[in-house]
Amino acid sequence: xxxxxxxxxxxxHIKLDEYEISRFTSVLVRKEFKKNEIILKEGLQCNVINYxxxxxxxxxxxxxxxxxxxxxxxxxxxxxxxxxxxxxxxPAIINIDALEDTIVFQLHRDDLGDLYNSVPKFERFxxxxxxxxxIREQLxxxxxxxxxxxxxxxxxxxxxxxxxxxxxxxxxxxxxxxxPEFLSVLRKRATKKxx
Amino acid sequence: xxxxxxxxxxxxHIKLDEYEISRFTSVLVRKEFKKNEIILKEGLQCNVINYxxxxxxxxxxxxxxxxxxxxxxxxxxxxxxxxxxxxxxxPAIINIDALEDTIVFQLHRDDLGDLYNSVPKFERFxxxxxxxxxIREQLxxxxxxxxxxxxxxxxxxxxxxxxxxxxxxxxxxxxxxxxPEFLSVLRKRATKKxx
DNA sequence: CGTCTATTTGAATGTACTCAAAAGCGGTGG
DNA sequence: CCACCGCTTTTGAGTACATTCAAATAGACG
Numbered sequence: 061x062x063x064x065x066x067x068x069x070x071x072x073h074i075k076l077d078e079y080e081i082s083r084f085t086s087v088l089v090r091k092e093f094k095k096n097e098i099i100l101k102e103g104l105q106c107n108v109i110n111y112x113x114x115x116x117x118x119x120x121x122x123x124x125x126x127x128x129x130x131x132x133x134x135x136x137x138x139x140x141x142x143x144x145x146x147x148x149x150x151p152a153i154i155n156i157d158a159l160e161d162t163i164v165f166q167l168h169r170d171d172l173g174d175l176y177n178s179v180p181k182f183e184r185f186x187x188x189x190x191x192x193x194x195i196r197e198q199l200x201x202x203x204x205x206x207x208x209x210x211x212x213x214x215x216x217x218x219x220x221x222x223x224x225x226x227x228x229x230x231x232x233x234x235x236x237x238x239x240p241e242f243l244s245v246l247r248k249r250a251t252k253k254x255x
Numbered sequence: 256x257x258x259x260x261x262x263x264x265x266x267x268h269i270k271l272d273e274y275e276i277s278r279f280t281s282v283l284v285r286k287e288f289k290k291n292e293i294i295l296k297e298g299l300q301c302n303v304i305n306y307x308x309x310x311x312x313x314x315x316x317x318x319x320x321x322x323x324x325x326x327x328x329x330x331x332x333x334x335x336x337x338x339x340x341x342x343x344x345x346p347a348i349i350n351i352d353a354l355e356d357t358i359v360f361q362l363h364r365d366d367l368g369d370l371y372n373s374v375p376k377f378e379r380f381x382x383x384x385x386x387x388x389x390i391r392e393q394l395x396x397x398x399x400x401x402x403x404x405x406x407x408x409x410x411x412x413x414x415x416x417x418x419x420x421x422x423x424x425x426x427x428x429x430x431x432x433x434x435p436e437f438l439s440v441l442r443k444r445a446t447k448k449x450x
Numbered sequence: 451c452g453t454c455t456a457t458t459t460g461a462a463t464g465t466a467c468t469c470a471a472a473a474g475c476g477g478t479g480g
Numbered sequence: 481c482c483a484c485c486g487c488t489t490t491t492g493a494g495t496a497c498a499t500t501c502a503a504a505t506a507g508a509c510g
Binding site for chain 4: 456457462465466469472476
Binding site for chain 1: 316318322324326338339342348349371375378379381382385386387388389390392393394395396397399400401402432
């Protein structure tokens with residue numbers, strides 16, 4: 061059954077009985093997006109959390125100079141949303157679109173609110189999800205502050221090999237906060253060092 | 256009573272009855288630190304979450320070049336810990352020390368675990384704390400990627416005026432990921448623009 | 451007052467960006 | 481199956497942002 065991945069994801073942190081499972085899956089909304097399709101547009105309200113069943117999404121922010129800065133990638137078995145907008149109800153500050161054809165399960169803000177009350181275990185689950193997200197972002201801040209672009213790139217390759225294989229150089233550069241031209245230079249240097 | 260600040264902090268998100276309050280306060284450990292005293296040392300296990308009752312703390316990471324990179328500040332009414340170490344039990348990757356004489360209330364990992372089970376509302380409370388921390392760090396990543404040092408500095412002044420007044424330039428530079436020399440230059444430019 | 455640290459200033463340098471142009475690659479239609 | 485189009489990646493020259501190092505000045509604290 062198609063819910064098995066998301067249920068397994070949840071079972072890493074909490075145990076649900078049959079009733080709780082049905083309650084949870086009943087509020088999930090399955091959606092398909094084609095490559096390049098937009099899931100969330102900056103300025104609109106973000107009312108869902110997305111669980112990626114299959115495919116690849118990216119969240120990015122557009123600055124004044126029209127540069128795109130990638131906030132995060134999300135492939136199979138990742139959760140992604142504009143947490144700021146989702147939590148506050150204010151306009152989204154990031155865009156989310158599909159890097160590949162993608163299937164997601166969406167959890168609506170209101171449904172999640174109900175879920176917290178009817179199945180409090182979900183408070184624990186999302187506490188842990190948030191905890192991990194916080195830790196991840198804090199590490200990224202430290203890396204951005206303390207490492208040069210070349211080291212950040214190598215670190216990225218080690219940390220997310222599954223992304224590195226799958227994503228075009230341009231996207232990785234944007235995630236690292238450097239230009240594609242410069243990443244191309246770094247990559248060339250790296251091959252020289254190996255040979 | 257000295258617990259009034261921390262209880263008010265908690266009451267922003269959950270309502271506790273008398274029994275739950277006493278249960279909570281009974282596990283708090285009050286500690287005082289002198290200016291420059293070390294609260295957490297990199298490499299050691301971090302077993303507590305700190306609520307700052309009074310004073311100012313800083314969390315920083317030391318890179319290979321012995322540069323200090325400030326991860327966060329925490330003044331009155333802030334929570335601070337090495338969440339990575341606290342959650343995983345692995346050695347801390349950051350240091351925490353006191354920028355001023357400081358009073359904190361510490362919540363031990365085991366006590367928090369018990370609290371989650373005996374008073375599940377705390378799952379909600381810390382879910383929200385983690386959510387906010389995640390959002391904050393994600394915004395910081397975006398800012399670090401998309402803004403020049405000068406804009407990051409102005410942004411910092413707007414966002415945390417209470418820090419800006421209280422903290423030496425050197426510390427702010429470290430938080431922004433630039434050298435104190437360069438921040439000094441930026442500041443000089445700013446005064447010229449105003450006059 | 452003296453000592454220690456923080457801040458300022460300036461010159462030389464390094465890291466990463468901009469702009470422009472060429473080369474590579476994938477998909478589409480004839 | 482090939483030719484063309486659009487997008488990604490590479491390459492290089494010139495430039496901007498930020499660092500390093502060194503030295504002078506200013507502040508804080510005992």
